[in-house]
Amino acid sequence: MILTLARKELKILFASPLAWVVLGVMQLIFAWVFLFQLEQYLENLARLRQLANPPGITEVVVATTFGFATIVLLMAVPLLSMRLFADEYRQQTLALLLTAPVSLTEIVLGKFVGLLAFLSIGVLLLLTMAASLALGGPLDWGLIAANVLGLLLLIAAFAAAALFISSLTQQGVVAAFGAFGALLFLWLLDAAAADPQALSGYLSLMRHFDGFNRGLVDTRDLAYFLLFTLLFLLLTIRRLDARRVQG
Amino acid sequence: MSLSESTPTVAAHGLTRHYGAHLSVGPLDIELHQGEVLGLLGPNGAGKSTTLRMLTGHLAPSSGEVRIAGIDLLDSPRRAKAHLGYAPEIPPLYRELTVDEYLGFCARLHRLPAGKLRPAREQAKARCGLMEVGGRLIGHLSKGYQQRLGIAQAILHEPDVIILDEPTAGLDPNQMREVRALIRELGQRHSVILSSHILPEVEAVCDRVLILHRGRVVFHDRVEALKHPATSAGLILGCKRPPPLETLRELPGITAVERQRDGLFRLGLKPGAEVEETLCRLAVENDWGLFRLCPEHTTLEDVFVELTREETATDPPKQDR
Numbered sequence: 001m002i003l004t005l006a007r008k009e010l011k012i013l014f015a016s017p018l019a020w021v022v023l024g025v026m027q028l029i030f031a032w033v034f035l036f037q038l039e040q041y042l043e044n045l046a047r048l049r050q051l052a053n054p055p056g057i058t059e060v061v062v063a064t065t066f067g068f069a070t071i072v073l074l075m076a077v078p079l080l081s082m083r084l085f086a087d088e089y090r091q092q093t094l095a096l097l098l099t100a101p102v103s104l105t106e107i108v109l110g111k112f113v114g115l116l117a118f119l120s121i122g123v124l125l126l127l128t129m130a131a132s133l134a135l136g137g138p139l140d141w142g143l144i145a146a147n148v149l150g151l152l153l154l155i156a157a158f159a160a161a162a163l164f165i166s167s168l169t170q171q172g173v174v175a176a177f178g179a180f181g182a183l184l185f186l187w188l189l190d191a192a193a194a195d196p197q198a199l200s201g202y203l204s205l206m207r208h209f210d211g212f213n214r215g216l217v218d219t220r221d222l223a224y225f226l227l228f229t230l231l232f233l234l235l236t237i238r239r240l241d242a243r244r245v246q247g
Numbered sequence: 248m249s250l251s252e253s254t255p256t257v258a259a260h261g262l263t264r265h266y267g268a269h270l271s272v273g274p275l276d277i278e279l280h281q282g283e284v285l286g287l288l289g290p291n292g293a294g295k296s297t298t299l300r301m302l303t304g305h306l307a308p309s310s311g312e313v314r315i316a317g318i319d320l321l322d323s324p325r326r327a328k329a330h331l332g333y334a335p336e337i338p339p340l341y342r343e344l345t346v347d348e349y350l351g352f353c354a355r356l357h358r359l360p361a362g363k364l365r366p367a368r369e370q371a372k373a374r375c376g377l378m379e380v381g382g383r384l385i386g387h388l389s390k391g392y393q394q395r396l397g398i399a400q401a402i403l404h405e406p407d408v409i410i411l412d413e414p415t416a417g418l419d420p421n422q423m424r425e426v427r428a429l430i431r432e433l434g435q436r437h438s439v440i441l442s443s444h445i446l447p448e449v450e451a452v453c454d455r456v457l458i459l460h461r462g463r464v465v466f467h468d469r470v471e472a473l474k475h476p477a478t479s480a481g482l483i484l485g486c487k488r489p490p491p492l493e494t495l496r497e498l499p500g501i502t503a504v505e506r507q508r509d510g511l512f513r514l515g516l517k518p519g520a521e522v523e524e525t526l527c528r529l530a531v532e533n534d535w536g537l538f539r540l541c542p543e544h545t546t547l548e549d550v551f552v553e554l555t556r557e558e559t560a561t562d563p564p565k566q567d568r
Contacts, residue, residue, distance in 0.1 A: 091341075093339040099303040101328040
C-alpha cells in the first residue's frame with residue numbers, strides 16, 4: 001500500500017514541470033561544482049605530490065561535491081515537498097485517502113517514500129559522476145559509500161521535516177518558506193556555537209553529516225538522522241489525526 | 248464478503264458533532280439494511296455533509312458510534328472502510344492523472360486483488376458513462392465528467408455501503424437521469440445514502456428519507472408514508488370559468504370546497520366517493536374550461552418546507568459566529 005501511494009506521488013510529481021526543472025538545475029549545479037573541483041585538483045597535482053599525506057582525488061572532488069550538494073538540497077527539498085499536503089488540502093482530495101482502508105501511517109509513509117525516491121535520483125546522478133572518475137585511476141570507494149549513505153540520511157531528514165511543515169498549511173508557498181527556514185536554522189546551528197560541545201552542535205544537521213563526508217560512519221550520527229526522521233514523520237501523522245478530529 | 252441478512256449495513260447511534268461549544272449535528276440515529284436507499288435532506292448548513300463525513304470516517308464524531316457492516320468504524324477503521332464507498336460533494340480527483348490512472352490507483356487503494364483491477368475499472372467506467380474518456384487527463388474533463396468520475400471511484404470496489412454527497416450537483420438533465428438510474432440500480436444490491444437538495448429526486452430514488460434542520464432530525468420515515476396521507480383524500484379541480492361554489496358543494500360525495508389561487512379548488516371527498524367522471528361531464532356540459540383534475544397528495548416538498556420553515560419562524564434571530 002505504501003508503494004501504491006508512493007507511485008501515485010511520483011506520477012503526480014513528474015507530471016509537473018517543477019520536478020524536472022528542479023532535477024535539471026540540481027544536476028547542472030552538481031556538475032559545475034564537480035568539474036570545478038576536478039580542475040582544481042588537476043591544476044594542483046604537482047604541489048599535492050610534494051605533501052606527506054596528500055588528499056586523493058576522491059577527497060578533493062567527490063567529498064567536496066557531496067558537501068556542496070547538501071546546500072543545494074536544502075533549497076530543493078522544500079520546493080518539492082511543499083505541495084505534498086498543501087495540494088491535498090486545497091483540492092479536497094484528502095477525503096479519498098481518509099475514507100479508504102489505509103491508515104494515516106501508510107498515507108504519510110507513502111508520501112515520504114515517494115519524495116525520497118525522487119530525491120534519490122539526484123544522489124544517483126552524483127554517484128554516477130563520482131564513478132566516472134574511476135576511468136582515470138583508483139578511487140576511495142569507502143569514502144564514496146560513506147558520503148552516499150550520509151547524503152541519503154540527510155535527504156530523509158530534510159524530507160521528513162519538509163513533509164511535516166507541508167501538512168500544517170494549505171498554501172504551498174508558506175510550506176516551502178517554512179521548511180526552508182526550519183532546515184536552514186537546523187543547518188546553521190552548528191556555525192553559531194563557539195563551543196563544539198554545546199547543545200546546538202549536537203542538534204545541528206551539518207555537524208552530523210560532516211562525519212559521513214569525511215568517511216566516518218559514526219553510529220551516533222546514524223542514530224541522530226534516524227531519530228530526526230522518525231520524529232517528524234510521527235508529528236505529521238499526529239497532525240493528520242488532529243485535523244480529522246478537529247474538522 | 249457476505250453479510251447476514253439481519254446485520255444492518257450502517258448503524259449509527261447517538262452521533263453528535265460539536266465545534267467548540269456549538270452543537271453542529273446530532274444526536275443522530277441511523278440504521279440501514281442491504282438494498283435500502285436513504286435520502287438525506289435539509290437546508291444548507293443543516294449538517295448533511297458533516298453527517299456523511301462522520302459516517303465515512305473523514306471526520307471524527309464528538310460522541311456516538313458508527314458501525315459499518317457490523318464493524319466499529321472508530322475501533323477498526325481499516326476493516327470498516329473496506330465496506331465503504333464515498334463520493335464527496337467535491338470529487339476528490341487528482342488533476343494530473345488520467346482517468347484510467349486515477350481509477351487504477353483507487354482500485355489499489357481499496358485493496359482490490361491484482362486480477363480484478365482492470366475489470367473493476369472498466370465496469371465502473373461503463374456504469375458511469377466514462378468509456379470514451381479513459382485516456383483523458385482529469386484536469387481537462389468537463390464538470391459533468393468529473394462528477395461522474397467521483398461516483399465511479401466510490402463504486403469501484405462494489406462496497407456494501409455507498410455514500411453520495413449531492414451526486415447530481417452540476418449535471419445536465421440527461422446526466423441527472425442517468426445518475427438516478429444508476430443509484431436505483433445500486434440500491435438493489437447495496438445500501439446507499441445520498442444527500443440532495445432536489446426533492447423529486449429523493450422521492451423517486453429513495454426508500455427512506457431523513458430531513459435534517461439545524462443539525463437535528465425533524466423527519467425520518469419511509470417515503471411511502473408521505474404518499475398515503477392519513478387525512479381524508481381530496482381532489483384538485485382547476486377551471487378557467489369556474490362555477491359558483493354552491494354548485495360544487497351540492498354534488499354527491501363532496502364534503503367541502505375550498506377556493507385556492509388561480510382558479511384552483513380543493514374538493515374534500517367522502518371516503519370511497521368517485522366524482523371525477525361527474526365533474527368531467529359537468530365541466531364539458533357547462534363550459535367550465537377545465538384544465539386540471541387530479542388527486543391531492545402531499546409531496547415531500549410540502550413536508551420539507553413545513554418542517555424547516557416552522558422552526559425558523561419560532562427561532563430567535565441567529566447570532567453571528
